[in-house]
Amino acid sequence: MSSHAAAAQHPRGFPELESALSRADTHEEVSSGDIAVGVIIGRSSEYFDFFVFGIACVLVFPALLFPFLPPLQGTLAAFGLLAAAFITRPVGTALGMAVQRRWGRGTKLTLALFVLGSCTVGMAFMPAYATAGKLAIVTMLALRLGQGLALGGAWDGLPSLLAMSASPGRRGWYAMIGQLGAPLGFITAAGLFAYLHSQLTTDDFLSWGWRYPFFVAFAANVVALFARLRLVVGQDYTRLMDESELQPVPVTEVLRHEGGHVFLGAFAALASFALFHLVTVFPLSWITLNAQQSINEVLIVQIFGAILACVAVIVSGWLADRVGRRTLLGSMAVLIGVFSLAAPWLLSGADGGNTLFLLIGFVLLGLSYGQASGTVTSNFSALYRYTGAALSTDLAWLIGAAFAPLVALALSARFGVVAVSAYLLSGVICTLLALRINRRIEQQGS
Numbered sequence: 211m212s213s214h215a216a217a218a219q220h221p222r223g224f225p226e227l228e229s230a231l232s233r234a235d236t237h238e239e240v241s242s243g244d245i246a247v248g249v250i251i252g253r254s255s256e257y258f259d260f261f262v263f264g265i266a267c268v269l270v271f272p273a274l275l276f277p278f279l280p281p282l283q284g285t286l287a288a289f290g291l292l293a294a295a296f297i298t299r300p301v302g303t304a305l306g307m308a309v310q311r312r313w314g315r316g317t318k319l320t321l322a323l324f325v326l327g328s329c330t331v332g333m334a335f336m337p338a339y340a341t342a343g344k345l346a347i348v349t350m351l352a353l354r355l356g357q358g359l360a361l362g363g364a365w366d367g368l369p370s371l372l373a374m375s376a377s378p379g380r381r382g383w384y385a386m387i388g389q390l391g392a393p394l395g396f397i398t399a400a401g402l403f404a405y406l407h408s409q410l411t412t413d414d415f416l417s418w419g420w421r422y423p424f425f426v427a428f429a430a431n432v433v434a435l436f437a438r439l440r441l442v443v444g445q446d447y448t449r450l451m452d453e454s455e456l457q458p459v460p461v462t463e464v465l466r467h468e469g470g471h472v473f474l475g476a477f478a479a480l481a482s483f484a485l486f487h488l489v490t491v492f493p494l495s496w497i498t499l500n501a502q503q504s505i506n507e508v509l510i511v512q513i514f515g516a517i518l519a520c521v522a523v524i525v526s527g528w529l530a531d532r533v534g535r536r537t538l539l540g541s542m543a544v545l546i547g548v549f550s551l552a553a554p555w556l557l558s559g560a561d562g563g564n565t566l567f568l569l570i571g572f573v574l575l576g577l578s579y580g581q582a583s584g585t586v587t588s589n590f591s592a593l594y595r596y597t598g599a600a601l602s603t604d605l606a607w608l609i610g611a612a613f614a615p616l617v618a619l620a621l622s623a624r625f626g627v628v629a630v631s632a633y634l635l636s637g638v639i640c641t642l643l644a645l646r647i648n649r650r651i652e653q654q655g656s
Contacts, residue, residue, distance in 0.1 A: 246387050248366075248438050253391025254398075255427075255434035256361060259330055261399035262423045263354070264491040267292050267615075268498060269403065269505065270420040274338050275347050282623055285495050289616035291351060292491070295358030296612030300461075300604040302362020307458035307597055315366065316439060322363035323438075327431040329356040334424035365600040366438055382530025382538070386523050386580040393519040393576065396490060399423060400516070404509040456596040464594045464601060471589040474651075475602030476609060477644035478536075479582035481543040483610030484637030486579060488630060489515070489571030492615045493564065496557065496622060503561045511565050515572030522576025535581045536645055542578035543641040549574055550634035557627040582606070589651065610637055 271291065272284030279287060302322070310318040332353050339346050402423045410419040465472060490512065497508050530538045549570060556567035583603065590598040614633065621629030 246384075248440075249388040250390055250394070251437045252364075252366065252434050253388045254394045255391075255430040256326075256364065257391045257395025258398050258430055259326065259357070259395075259427045261396045261490065262330075262403075262427050263295075263333070263357070264292055264487075264615075265399060265403050265494065265509075266420060266423075268491065268495045269407065270416060271350075273416055274336070274420075275350060277339055282499060282619075285499065286616055286620055289491075289495075289613075289619065291354050293612040293616060294351060294354045295361065296604075296608045298355045298358035299362040299607060300601060302359035303365060303597075303600045303604055304362075304461040305359065306363030306365060307461060307600075309363070310458045318363060319366055319438060320435065322360045323431050323435040325356055326360035326364065327428050327435075329353040329360065330424055330431065331428040334421040334428070362600070362604060379531055382535050382581060383527035385530070385535065385583060386527035389523050389526075389580045389583055390520060392486075392579060393516040393523065393572075396516045397513055397520075400509045400513050402426060404506055404513065407509070408506045457593075459594060459597050461597060461601060464597045468590055468594050468598060471587075471594075472598055472601045472605065474589065474644050474648055475587060475598070476605035477640045478539065478648060479602075479606045479641065480610040480644070481546045481634070481637040481641040482539075482575070482578040482582035483606045484614055484634055485546055485571065485575050486611050487614035488618055488634065489568060489575055492618045492630075493557070493568055493571075495615065495619055496627070497564055501561070501564060503564060507561070508564070508568075511568050512572070515568045518569060519572040519576035519579075522573045523580035526577045526580030529577075530581050536648070539578065539581050540642060540645045542574065542581075543638045543645075546574055546578060547635055547638040550631040550638070553630045553634065554627045557630065589648065 267288035268285060271288035272279070272281055275291075276284035276287045306318050306322060309321060330353075333350065336350055336353075337346050342349075403420075406419045406422060407415055494505075494508055494512070497503050498505055526538065533541075553567060556563040556570075587595055587599045587602065618630050618633050621633075
């Protein structure tokens with residue numbers, strides 16, 4: 211009996227996954243737990259990289275790379291570097307899909323994580339502007355662009371495989387597993403920076419202390435590489451991807467045939483992605499520049515908030531399986547809109563207001579971001595789902611999160627923190643409209 215015919219006799223869910231694995235021609239088996247662990251390790255290492263750079267944009271790069279600018283302008287310039295990676299991420303996805311079609315998934319992942327690790331460790335050796343002048347800025351920009359290409363190319367399809375292997379009543383639960391990487395990565399990055407910043411003098415921290423998190427990020431990439439390669443190069447994993455029809459196709463082909471679904475998927479998650487930077491990187495910069503609260507205190511509050519976000523991500527999986535993923539995402543968009551109205555009052559207050567903004571924001575982020583990945587990817591036909599899911603995520607990051615700290619800080623400095631409300635509300639409106647359009651598409655299809 212063929213593997214496809216045998217799979218058809220099993221109900222959807224991890225029993226099917228395990229049954230398929232039991233028929234392996236090799237002794238190297240991949241269990242559902244292995245896939246879940248691979249997803250968490252891979253995403254946590256990527257988010258750790260992401261937050262190490264984001265925190266450094268506030269604490270380090272204004273003084274290291276832009277000492278000729280006032281603190282506010284230096285931070286805005288650093289946020290420009292932060293956004294650069296999101297611009298090249300879709301390009302990285304396109305290149306990665308081409309590499310995978312030609313040389314295989316393992317080669318693509320190895321190349322992507324090698325580039326990511328090289329760029330990250332290269333940042334750890336960056337000279338200051340005082341030493342290298344404008345070359346230091348140009349080099350950092352090149353390394354950041356390289357990170358974006360690598361992150362796009364590192365798409366392995368593990369979250370899609372995990373979600374598709376789940377039974378209909380458990381899809382929300384398994385969809386949230388990969389999203390746990392965001393708060394876990396932030397906890398590690400913020401904790402490391404908080405420790406170094408509290409233990410070192412300002413001169414030592416700006417001279418060499420900030421470099422250690424980038425070395426740790428490189429080591430995390432190596433661990434993630436081997437953990438994920440163990441899965442993606444195995445015959446079992448390849449067969450499961452084939453059975454689920456999760457295969458790379460040219461990006462131009464996806465955009466030509468189902469480009470509407472790509473943009474719909476990006477905008478459906480926009481409220482979550484907009485909130486993402488506005489409770490992590492932006493408040494650290496705003497409070498540092500405008501409040502008396504110490505950096506270490508802010509980082510500690512954010513770490514505690516990220517712990518709450520971990521719990522909220524898990525709760526999102528439980529809720530989504532009871533009310534529906536899209537219903538939950540829409541409801542959370544409304545709550546984010548309400549939260550945005552309170553943001554100016556909270557951030558304009560004393561330390562207590564800042565703390566409330568961070569804790570409430572992280573809880574809302576966990577509940578919404580926990581279901582933000584692939585919420586409408588079922589719209590894609592099987593042929594385009596693998597590449598379409600990657601592109602939707604790339605565009606959600608680019609449109610919703612890439613310029614969020616830069617825009618929010620620049621507008622807040624000019625018009626006050628009411629700009630944060632406007633930015634979040636724009637994301638909320640986009641999410642609600644996208645979900646509404648998606649519902650009409652489903653109704654017409656049925």
